[in-house]
Amino acid sequence: MTWLITGGAGYIGAHVARAMAQAGEAAVVLDDLSSGIAGRLPEGVPLVHGSVGDREALDRVLAEHRVTGVVHLAAAKQVAESVEQPLRYYRENVHGLTVLLEAVVAAGVPRFLFSSSAAVYGVPELDPIPESAPCVPINPYGETKLAGEWLVRAAGRAYGLRTACLRYFNVAGAERPELADTGVFNIVPMFFDRITRGEEPRIFGDDYPTPDGTCIRDYIHVSDLADAHLTVARRLAERGEPGDLTVNIGRGAGVSVRELAALVGEVTGVPVRPVVEPRRPGDAARAVASVDLIAAELGWSAKRGVREMVESAWAGWLLRHPEAARQDG
Numbered sequence: 286m287t288w289l290i291t292g293g294a295g296y297i298g299a300h301v302a303r304a305m306a307q308a309g310e311a312a313v314v315l316d317d318l319s320s321g322i323a324g325r326l327p328e329g330v331p332l333v334h335g336s337v338g339d340r341e342a343l344d345r346v347l348a349e350h351r352v353t354g355v356v357h358l359a360a361a362k363q364v365a366e367s368v369e370q371p372l373r374y375y376r377e378n379v380h381g382l383t384v385l386l387e388a389v390v391a392a393g394v395p396r397f398l399f400s401s402s403a404a405v406y407g408v409p410e411l412d413p414i415p416e417s418a419p420c421v422p423i424n425p426y427g428e429t430k431l432a433g434e435w436l437v438r439a440a441g442r443a444y445g446l447r448t449a450c451l452r453y454f455n456v457a458g459a460e461r462p463e464l465a466d467t468g469v470f471n472i473v474p475m476f477f478d479r480i481t482r483g484e485e486p487r488i489f490g491d492d493y494p495t496p497d498g499t500c501i502r503d504y505i506h507v508s509d510l511a512d513a514h515l516t517v518a519r520r521l522a523e524r525g526e527p528g529d530l531t532v533n534i535g536r537g538a539g540v541s542v543r544e545l546a547a548l549v550g551e552v553t554g555v556p557v558r559p560v561v562e563p564r565r566p567g568d569a570a571r572a573v574a575s576v577d578l579i580a581a582e583l584g585w586s587a588k589r590g591v592r593e594m595v596e597s598a599w600a601g602w603l604l605r606h607p608e609a610a611r612q613d614g
């Protein structure tokens with residue numbers, strides 16, 4: 286078995302590559318390094334510099350490394366940017382996936398694992414959210430992830446693949462400081478960014494129908510997420526009928542934005558008094574995963590808590606922002 290990990294030099298991909306390498310699974314990474322960092326890859330996992338939209342590069346890597354399964358993480362992932370540049374998002378996330386699936390089918394690779402997102406649910410009406418909940422994405426990013434799931438399942442049915450679509454909830458933390466998320470698009474690094482600048486973290490709306498009035502989300506440690514990939518990949522590698530497994534990856538536990546801000550204050554030692562700004566359009570009051578399906582299908586559940594996420598993310602932040610340590614109590 287050799288796994289091709291697309292986007293394996295990215296934040297989540299590097300954790301997946303590491304989990305696979307540590308578990309003794311052979312892997313190769315294809316990454317165009319548009320946001321990835323080559324130095325994140327663990328020893329023994331080669332990097333092929335190329336794009337999932339490049340059919341020749343795909344044919345080469347699938348053949349040369351005798352790839353028998355694909356974990357597809359490469360994507361553009363910023364919601365706001367997707368609203369401004371929908372065509373780019375459809376090209377990267379949907380066209381890129383189509384080219385990849387064509388290469389996969391032509392090479393006879395029988396397993397395909399796809400990075401999806403809780404963004405496919407849009408503004409969920411169910412709490413917790415089961416995988417059977419209606420998928421009504423509210424931005425082009427979420428649309429491309431839902432279209433991606435459709436493509437993966439349709440190709441799986443037509444060509445006899447074993448497929449999995451993993452709907453990640455809010456990813457945070459790092460296995461090691463150098464693997465931390467370098468973007469400031471998710472809430473934990475956004476809070477760190479504000480306090481490093483000497484500004485208060487922002488909370489968008491505190492009049493939601495939740496106990497403290499702020500939005501509630503389901504945070505998942507990136508190391509747990511990587512472990513889930515390994516578990517699912519191994520399930521796909523077992524003998525069995527073609528078919529699809531679409532599952533949420535979360536903890537099934539909600540944390541409010543205000544609770545998270547307080548935890549960031551405790552971990553960083555910086556007293557935080559979040560400023561409340563108006564609600565953002567499209568933010569649900571509560572978005573928490575039902576994790577029953579993955580528990581039932583794979584016996585998998587997350588192990589790490591939110592404090593571990595914030596502590597490990599802060600260690601990564603300090604590595605790249607030593608100036609923040611001045612405020613570190």
Ligand SMILES: NC(=O)c1ccc[n+]([C@@H]2O[C@H](COP(=O)([O-])OP(=O)(O)OC[C@H]3O[C@@H](n4cnc5c(N)ncnc54)[C@H](O)[C@@H]3O)[C@@H](O)[C@H]2O)c1
Pocket residue numbers: 291292293294295296297298315316317318319320321322335336337338357358359360361362377381400401402403453454455456471
């Ligand atoms: N971070 C999150 O909170 C989150 C939540 C839900 C889903 N996801 C999904 O997880 C996946 C990984 O996200 P991440 O947070 O690690 O992002 P990231 O930007 O750190 O990683 C994406 C990686 O893909 C590479 N890449 C982008 N376009 C490529 C292309 N055309 N060909 C080859 N490589 C390409 C980038 O260089 C980067 O290494 C994405 O599919 C994203 O949509 C992320």
